[in-house]
Amino acid sequence: MRRILLATLLVCSGLVHAAEKLPETDWLSLMPKSDQKALEAMPEITHNTPEGDGNFTHKGGLKQSKGLPAVMYSTKTVPEMNGKDIRIGGYPVPLETDAKGRATAFFLVPYPGACIHVPPPPPNQMILIRYPKGLKLDDIYTPLWAIGTLKIEKVSNDMADAAYAMDASKVRVVVESDL
Template sequence: MRRTLLACSLALLTTLAHAGQAEPPETDWLQLMPPSDRKALEEMPDIVHNTPEAAGTFTKKGGLKQNDKKLPPVMYSTKTVAELAGKQIRLGGYPVPLANDAKGRVTEFFLVPYPGACIHVPPPPPNQIVLVRYPKGLKIGDIYNPLWVTGTLKVETVSNDMADAAYAMDDAKVRAVQDSDL
């Protein structure tokens, strides 16, 4: 009986502590990669940016898709971290708009770890791209302004003409990063 009361008290205190938090703590992008991918990324040779896309001249389809087949395998990795599936996270990143509603609000976008990922070469690996489905819609004036996205992370492979992603979030909370957040 005493153990049951103690367990219930601890559960209540934990619930109250989390109820006071408006958002979960920030998840680092590298936490979305399994340790083997993080190690491979750290050991990867420098990437050469002397492709037509690097100068802003796009000669082939692709967007965020990884087209340079000479890159190390980690740059194509869809390996995920199973423990993150179904976990409530807060991730800071930059939007790559995919779909808009009739009012011009973005309802679906890829969240990426650095600004301009849709034009930089090479793009992030799929396990560093999260598809965010946001039916409420969001006005995005500048893709170089970072966002906080809070929600339940799903391990879901998504592939379209723009990119391959290894994670997704539905009905997340999305807000602009404020100076007070930094």
């Protein structure tokens, strides 16, 4: 029995270690080529709004304002990414916490401060991360690694819309030795 338990632990630790070694997934790989081209051709977006100054005058969180180019609302996904094990870096936008104050659900976004800047990333540049184990988040400007199986899953709530979700097997803070 002890041998079986030891063998299981060794295999599991090897799987966790292998997950850490997954190559980093680039955010643009979550966006179809047509959206990438549209994003490159998009005019400069101004932040001259009350929200851009940090003064929120209406409910909505990361919801997109009306009148932006269509690519900013895109939920188009890359079918090959569905079911793929990935490791992606990004920044948290906390949604749910457990009794100990650890984030158990959050949006992962490609740049820091997406919850206070206008406009937020397109839905195909946001991933809903579910992490029941929870992670203590001291600062939304702290970069994270999320590791798990990516799913094409349209998520919409009062805060934002996302085109992807992940039940993360591991989430951790990016450290200097990762870079």
